[in-house]
Amino acid sequence: MSSERTNITDTNDQLPETNSIISIEHVEKLFGRIVALEDVNLTVRENEILALIGDNGAGKSTLMNILCGVHKPTAGTINLRGESVEFESPEEARNRGIETVYQDLALMDDLDVATNIFMGNFPSRKFGPVNSINWDKTYSRAKNIIETHLKRDINPRAEVEFHSGGERQLVAIARALAFDPDIVILDEPTSALSVDATELVQDTVRNLQENGKTIIIVSHSLDEIFELADRVGVLYQGRIAEVADTDSVTKDELSSLMVTGQRS
Numbered sequence: 001m002s003s004e005r006t007n008i009t010d011t012n013d014q015l016p017e018t019n020s021i022i023s024i025e026h027v028e029k030l031f032g033r034i035v036a037l038e039d040v041n042l043t044v045r046e047n048e049i050l051a052l053i054g055d056n057g058a059g060k061s062t063l064m065n066i067l068c069g070v071h072k073p074t075a076g077t078i079n080l081r082g083e084s085v086e087f088e089s090p091e092e093a094r095n096r097g098i099e100t101v102y103q104d105l106a107l108m109d110d111l112d113v114a115t116n117i118f119m120g121n122f123p124s125r126k127f128g129p130v131n132s133i134n135w136d137k138t139y140s141r142a143k144n145i146i147e148t149h150l151k152r153d154i155n156p157r158a159e160v161e162f163h164s165g166g167e168r169q170l171v172a173i174a175r176a177l178a179f180d181p182d183i184v185i186l187d188e189p190t191s192a193l194s195v196d197a198t199e200l201v202q203d204t205v206r207n208l209q210e211n212g213k214t215i216i217i218v219s220h221s222l223d224e225i226f227e228l229a230d231r232v233g234v235l236y237q238g239r240i241a242e243v244a245d246t247d248s249v250t251k252d253e254l255s256s257l258m259v260t261g262q263r264s
């Protein structure tokens with residue numbers, strides 16, 4: 001599971017990565033004496049769905065949190081469209097087009113969908129020296145995001161508490177989309193959902209890809225990975241064990257990579 005091994009097993013790494021949107025190079029993250037990530041090298045391609053998987057403690061959240069500005073790497077480089085970036089905060093990642101939908105959706109149940117989508121980010125209107133929320137724009141923009149990306153009949157004026165688990169996940173995704181990101185990171189987007197709700201969320205993820213977004217999914221579900229992802233990166237004890245096209249790896253091989261760091 002060295003970085004050399006990653007290059008051997010990712011067949012497409014032989015090709016020049018002309019369509020890379022994020023390139024992670026030799027990233028290390030220490031928490032005191034704990035090595036959470038070690039020499040992580042990974043390319044995210046523009047407009048792909050890349051899954052990140054790994055056993056508990058493998059380093060998925062740490063890598064995700066580095067990409068979205070929560071953690072700073074101890075060493076190594078993150079390149080965004082070829083430019084080295086160092087995010088001091090999630091706001092800086094956001095300003096560079098990276099949004100994250102966390103597992104804890106942090107929705108406010110007794111507020112309506114549009115208010116949840118634009119909380120902290122409301123369209124405003126100026127009355128003389130005073131800035132106030134432009135509610136007409138808030139609802140029309142929410143409707144636009146729902147129609148364009150979610151393609152579901154979700155009423156922007158309905159309170160969130162009246163929505164199903166799948167729809168609530170969609171509202172959280174819509175909140176990320178309100179910042180018009182290029183890259184959306186989804187943390188276990190279907191882990192607590194029923195089969196129907198999972199399909200709903202997976203349809204939305206495909207819509208996002210069709211609409212040009214690049215998507216990184218942190219997931220424990222191998223079914224979901226084969227259903228959705230173009231490629232999968234497996235973390236094992238803080239290192240990338242392998243990056244593979246999902247049509248060139250089996251479930252058993254992914255399970256083995258997660259547990260032992262090797263295909264078999």
Ligand SMILES: Nc1ncnc2c1ncn2[C@@H]1O[C@H](COP(=O)(O)OP(=O)(O)OP(=O)(O)O)[C@@H](O)[C@H]1O
Pocket residue numbers: 031034035036054055056057058059060061062063
């Ligand atoms: N803030 C922190 N302080 C100290 N150690 C941490 C911190 N965050 C993560 N770690 C450690 O870093 C390692 C990687 O953790 P991380 O949460 O990234 O793994 P993970 O793959 O997301 O695991 P899980 O699937 O259980 O969420 C673990 O050993 C974890 O205990």
